[in-house]
Amino acid sequence: MEKKMQKLKHLLWRTGFGPRTQSWDKWMALPENAWWPKMKDDSVVKPEYFDIADSAVKGLLMGIGEIGRMERRDLDQAEKKQIREQSRDDLRNLNLLWLEEMTRTQAQLREKIALFWHGHFASRNINILYQQQLLHVIRENALGNFRDLLRGVSKSAAMIAFLNNQQNKKQHPNENFAREVMELFTMGRGHYTENDIKEAARAFTGWSFKLNGDFVFRSFDHDKDEKTVLGKSGKFDGDDIIDILLEKRNTARFIARKMYKFLVNDTIIPEERITWLGDRFYDSGYQILRLLDDIVRSDWFFATENMGSRIKSPVEYWIGIRRVLPMELEEPEVQLKLQRALDQILFYPPNVAGWPGGKAWIDSSSLMLRLRIPQLIVDRGDLDVQTKDDDDQQMGMKNKNQKGVLTANVDWKPVLKQFAGVSANDLAQRVADYLWQTETRVPVQVLEKYTARDDKDSSIKSVMIRLMATPEYQLC
Amino acid sequence: MLIKRRDFLKTGSLATASMFMPKFLKAVEGRNMLAPKGKVLVMLQMNGGNDGLNTVIPVRNDIYYKERKRIAVPRETSLSLGTEAGLHPVLSALKNAYDDGEMAVLNSVGYPNPDRSHFRSMDIWQSASAASEYWQTGWIGRFLDAQCAGRPSAALEIDDTLSLALKGTQSKGLALKDPKRLYESAHNQYFVDYSAAHTDQHEEAPVAYLYKTMAETLSSADYLFEQSRRKPASGNYPATGLGKQMKTIASLILADTDTSVYYVSLGSFDTHINQEAQQKRLFTEMNEALAAFIKEMKANGKWNDVLLATFSEFGRRVSQNASGGTDHGTANNMILLGGSLREKGLINPMPDLTDLDAGDLKYNIDFRQVYATLLERWLDADAEKILGRKFDMLGFV
Structure with a gap:
């Protein structure tokens, strides 16, 4: 196989969804060093918001939110059922719409990395409005700053609901959210104790959302006392915890490792590369595009052992x-x-x-x-x-x-x-x-x-x- | 100890004398012999962390009722397992098995330094590693490595994907939703020819893995489909996920397929919120499927050769939370079902709710003791070799 052809396919497959036959010849005509800049250029444009939610559902969820006094009114059974059923249909359409985007868009890099974050910030929530809001946070920040992405996801209704943080209250802490934020979204296992989770859960008390999906801090439910998390003490709230987690180099390395497995090789993972990538990601202030640059421009990205080594999802x-x-x-x-x-x-x-x-x-x-x-x-x-x-x-x-x-x-x-x-x-x-x-x-x-x-x-x-x-x- | 003794001869009347022969012979056989034909283990995995305290309920325990004001199961509605314990009201099939001396409960099963994350704890249960270790293979997969080479249908997961539990280094279990589907998808001459033409020995690992999976699938597909058609299960299985899965298992057992282990899962039992409705729904699905399965096994004289064990990645906190649910806990019970259990009823005491570890149950049986017993005494395997260290055996088989 011609080397250039294999390298181009490698780039198109790893940072996109593979070659599109209609544009294959145009890509092949470009010099190799123009490929990656083009991938990035093609993804500069901001993503369109996928607004799928049925207007009746939005009316129920958003209308109530807008009439301030009714904000905390519970929906009645019939309304909940209506939302549930309509959401199911709408979620399918959101799914299909995203597949179309992945197939047709020039912004291959953005959608591919968005798919990565969609798996990283895995959330199951059958409310269409909350899901489309979360997807937009992910697509908008897919190539942006990890700090914004993490904060946006953590404050999304879909994630707060999925990880039960509405139930995380001063009187009855629910640790689910704090645990997953540390274990899956930032540092990974082995870098914190069970006590860190218990304390962080206290800091996240009060994080909730309105029916329309907007984040809300419920001060009444928040534990205002001092907490000690990862060696730091203070009257922390959820934002403080996220800052503390981002101060840890392990967070940058954890993300770098996962990105390496996604883009390069999911079985052969040299530790020195992860450390190098993670530290540069950390020093860049968590700029995702910088991490991607480091990966794609490295001399090992196109190494033989990395090409054709990944099983497609x-x-x-x-x-x-x-x-x-x-x-x-x-x-x-x-x-x-x-x-x-x-x-x-x-x-x-x-x-x-x-x-x-x-x-x-x-x-x-x-x-x-x-x-x-x-x-x-x-x-x-x-x-x-x-x-x-x-x-x-x-x-x-x-x-x-x-x-x-x-x-x-x-x-x-x-x-x-x-x-x-x-x-x-x-x-x-x-x-x-x-x-x-x-x-x-x-x-x-x-x-x-x-x-x-x-x-x-x-x-x-x-x-x-x-x-x-x-x-x-x-x-x- | 609340072991309900049963009349040994009663079971004898349900099965022919020859059914017992392998078991008696087994005692004098060497450990390296193949598992006697027909010995079957069914693992039922309850995904999400089933609340064991609302499964086998400590009906005389005031602490239980005090800590679970909203979600405790009242003694009156539970199905009695003697004076101290009761089953969740919908688990009538288990209650019947208990009455027949064909059900046992292992309480407080767990492991040191329990992990409360779903997938990590499930990883530990499936790989049978210690909490401090990360193993890439599963305990059933290593059983396949140890003594099922050349028998790709020795362990079957009745599902779309294969769990870590069934992945060994050289051998893997086979995932199939049902034998017909597997057969129809594999029965294609192009695939057969293409697979046969692949002789290249110097492959990068990912392609080699794909070719191996392809070849094993093709060779198993015909065999399992033929077997499953010989004696289709005819019991009254519910049209639920688990109902269909148990029906598939039953049909393969009835046909004397060379499968030693079946693996099936149900969930999600992750009941942080509104536990009652969710657990009840899942238990109903489980109960109906198991009722049909047990009945069919008995009617065909197979029940003495079958052992079904339930487990979940962890139990749940003793105290309810504020949302009508329970949060992740630690030790849990396992339920054993089968016609030739040597210990029945509550094998060990109910959990001690006065001796908790930060609100969670302490374990007193390591789950790897259960695996060791299943491997050594039911599947005739070398448990120490498969589990990497020696565990004390239990006496339930």
């Missing part, structure tokens, strides 16, 4: 297919079922730790489904997957009209154009070079047996589909 896998094989989906809802079957549903992380990633994506059944999907696309086939019937995991996702048929209209023209000049003998290898990141040999005899011979176009199509239905295609 289901979302990366699916969006990657849509970019390489442009298609219109007649029933986009099928993508909800696809996510569930492959075990990664946006807005429904398995738990607060997010998706485990790596080999955990691949078990017998998920691998077999991944291998079948390319053929299902051209056959307009049914996924024929019985997804898990578990109220907790699927929450709103279980519903009557969950489509299982991949009714896709593939636009083959860009792909056919890409391989128009390739001889029949070279075709399999050339397509493999475009689709795969591994150096594996193509089993030519098997491919020949399964390649359509009617004409050039059908040959290209069948080779594309067959080579996507392989173990190699699962890697990037």
